[in-house]
Amino acid sequence: MKTILQTPRVLVRQFAEDEIDLLLTMNADERIARYITRRTVDETRDLFAQMLIDYKNTPELGRWALFNLEDNDFIGMCMLLDARPGLSGIEIGYSLNYKYWGMGLATEVVRATADYGLNTLNLKDICAITNIDNALSQRVLLKTGFKPSGTAVINYRLLPLFVKTKGDQ
Numbered sequence: 001m002k003t004i005l006q007t008p009r010v011l012v013r014q015f016a017e018d019e020i021d022l023l024l025t026m027n028a029d030e031r032i033a034r035y036i037t038r039r040t041v042d043e044t045r046d047l048f049a050q051m052l053i054d055y056k057n058t059p060e061l062g063r064w065a066l067f068n069l070e071d072n073d074f075i076g077m078c079m080l081l082d083a084r085p086g087l088s089g090i091e092i093g094y095s096l097n098y099k100y101w102g103m104g105l106a107t108e109v110v111r112a113t114a115d116y117g118l119n120t121l122n123l124k125d126i127c128a129i130t131n132i133d134n135a136l137s138q139r140v141l142l143k144t145g146f147k148p149s150g151t152a153v154i155n156y157r158l159l160p161l162f163v164k165t166k167g168d169q
Contacts, residue, residue, distance in 0.1 A: 001013050001015065002014045002055070002059060004062075004064050005068075005112055005113070005116050006069070007069070007108045007109065007111075007112045008069075008108070009068065009069055009074060009108060009138075010066050010067065010068065010069060010085045010105060010107065010108060010109055010112075010139060011066070011067045011068075011069055011121055012064050012065070012066055012078060012112070013065055013066070013067070013096040014055050014062060014064055014065070015048070015063070015065045015071065015077075015158070016065075017052060019065060019074075020044075020045060020048045020142045022065065022074045022076065023044060023048060024041060024044055024045075026035065026074075026076060026077070026095065026097050027039065027044060027095075030114070031097055031098045032096075032097070032098060033136045034131070034133075035095070035130070035131045035133075036095050037155070047049065047063075050126040051063050057124065059123055061080050061081055061082070061090070061121075062079065062080070063077055063078075063081070064077060064078055064079065066078060066094075066096070066105075066109060067078055067159070074097065075097060075100050075101065075105060076094065076095050076096035076097050077094065078093065078094040078109050078110070078113050079091070079092065079093045079094070079097055080092055080113060080116070080117050080121075080126070081093075083127055084154060085156050086152050086153055087127050087129070087152055087154075087161070088123055088127070089123070089124070089126065089127055089131055090117060090123050090125075090126050090127070090156070091119075091126070091127050091128065091129070092110065092113055092114060092117065092126050092127070092128045093111075093128065093129075094106060094110060100103070101103050101136070102123060106136075106137070106140045107140050107144060108151055110140055110141065111144045111145075114126055114144060114145070114146075115166050118166045119162070119166075122166075123166065124163060124165065124166055125139065125145050125166065126146075126163040126164050127149070127161060127163050128141050128146055128159065128161075128162045128163075129152055129154060129159040129161070129162070130159065130160055132157075132158070132159060132160060132161065134156055137160065138160060141162045142162075144164070145164050146162035146163060146164045147162060147163055147164070148160065148162055149161045149162060149163040
């Protein structure tokens with residue numbers, strides 16, 4: 001498994017083949033699930049299998065695991081991927097286990113992941129969407145330099161859209 005980046009508190013790396021349960025457990029927590037794309041267990045397993053294939057095909061992009069550098073505990077996941085239909089360019093996203101909310105880790109990870117995309121991968125811009133009710137995630141995006149850019153329709157829902165452009169750093 002390839003390390004993507006490291007922040008002062010978080011290791012961002014590809015998931016290992018035997019780590020599907022980390023994702024399943026996190027996604028089963030209703031406090032988290034209400035803000036992310038809902039998937040059945042089978043859909044999550046299929047997505048995880050595709051993630052492992054994608055690591056080989058596009059190693060610079062992906063859905064990555066977040067681990068606490070202090071004790072190697074699973075914090076959550078983040079992603080940089082080709083944007084889903086209805087958006088353009090590259091999309092950033094993240095979700096953290098509930099016990100890690102409110103510690104500034106989301107801000108740390110989003111800032112580092114966006115920097116990786118804009119400066120290491122030399123992307124022109126990165127987009128992000130949030131659940132309309134997820135004010136905390138919207139605040140994370142604003143704190144890390146993303147700017148509101150209207151709305152997007154994803155899965156028949158109108159969602160706030162944010163964009164960070166390389167020149168705005």
